[in-house]
Amino acid sequence: MNQSRRDALKAGAGMGLFGLLVAAGLMKPEIARAEWNKVAFEAKTLEEALKAMGASDAAESGDVVITAADIAENGAVVPVGVTSKMDGTQQIAILVEKNPAALAATFTIPAGTVADISTRVKMGQTSDVYAVVKAGDKFYMAKKEIKVTLGGCGG
Structure with missing residues (x-):
């Protein structure tokens, strides 16, 4: 697996976690947004x-x-x-x-x-x-x- 694909999968997994937390009501969308x-x-x-x-x-x-x-x-x-x-x-x-x-x-x-x-x-x-x-x-x-x-x- 090439490095850029690994990086994309890692980023997607992290974003998926935030999405899951927001969907479950455990995190507000405004908190998940980085400033x-x-x-x-x-x-x-x-x-x-x-x-x-x-x-x-x-x-x-x-x-x-x-x-x-x-x-x-x-x-x-x-x-x-x-x-x-x-x-x-x-x-x-x-x-x-x-x-x-x-x-x-x-x-x-x-x-x-x-x-x-x-x-x-x-x-x-x-x-x-x-x-x-x-x-x-x-x-x-x-x-x-x-x-x-x-x-x-x-x-």
Whole structure:
């Protein structure tokens, strides 16, 4: 089986799952729809990504907490978690300052949902990682330096 056919089957299987969840009433159609901010995801610098997200004026807040190891032995899969303690959290974004494209992930938080996400990001080198939270139409952020080692040898 060629690679493009595999990719098409994988995509179809994923879309089929969303369709099934919507049909069963377990997921609303508006939740299944992905929101894509192309300009923010293509931004090369942290400042460009924040501007594209409308978060240039994000203020640091102790209510935004990043959970990640201080040292990542494998930059290809760096576990990062973000928790927002703010009521009305609408969105959480993770940005990696020294990556070729700063914005690594965004998550839309439905009303009434606990604002606690975790994912894995790719990091090419030691960098500050930013969590940006949108709550009540304002933006807040936290930052944490994560050191990426080469082969687990330090750096």
